[in-house]
Amino acid sequence: MAKVNISNMLQTDNITMQFGGIRAVSNLSLNIKPNQIVGLIGPNGAGKTTAFNMITGVYKPTTGKITFNDHDITGLKPNKITELGIARTFQNIRLFSSMSVLENVMLSKHVRLKATPFEAILGLPRYTRTRKKHYEECMELLEQVQLADLADEKAISLPYGKQRRLEIARALATQPGMILLDEPAAGMNPQESLELMEFIAKIRDEFNLTVLMIEHHMEVVMGICEHILVLDHGETLAQGTPEEIQNNQKVIEAYLGAVDESA
């Protein structure tokens, strides 16, 4: 098995996910350095979401190893992986739609709350202090993602682009070192996609984040990612810089040509 390279924040060594007769991901090896923005692309059914599910603990890889910040996280439970600093968003927005914007973020940030349930029930001073700090930190986070003026609005009442941003804010509330974004630009028009790109670059810098994103909008992927990995039928077709990927004949034939036509 490959040696862990400590300059990598996330390293997957030949991870494979087998569902009965279907090999959804085959021997995926991905090395991501701190603060990089990395794109995971490929046609429908290529295995992208399955790769996310292995990294975030939804599935235990059939074989292979995943290392995050020197920890072997292979097969750990999702909540443990969140605690270690990996957060994610989903292809279909998952918010508590009838709760307010602020409540959505506060619930997510609970992962980092220091008070015990016992202190909370009795309303002990440490809990009261913790709750005040918790509220202030969540409001500050909403300021940073430009949603503070909507803090009391129900999540469902937000326009689509802002719901996406709230979902990212919920992920940020867990104080991750790395964030996995599953098709953040899905359903967005070109202007919204452009704003999203600027937003992702801004949060990467402000929150000192490493980003791994699945995306079909090629202008987003090519515009923001420093490294791209292309999956096809679970196999790694290519990896490299945006320029290398755009000029890779295998990728053009299997994927990029088709995407450009449908765009």
Ligand SMILES: Nc1ncnc2c1ncn2[C@@H]1O[C@H](COP(=O)(O)OP(=O)(O)OP(=O)(O)O)[C@@H](O)[C@H]1O
């Ligand atoms: N839980 C599961 N059980 C059985 N097969 C699965 C499971 N999850 C995914 N698959 C299969 O694995 C393959 C890869 O699916 P996956 O959702 O990872 O692809 P994807 O690249 O994310 O696709 P899309 O771009 O459409 O979201 C598909 O053939 C899919 O049907």
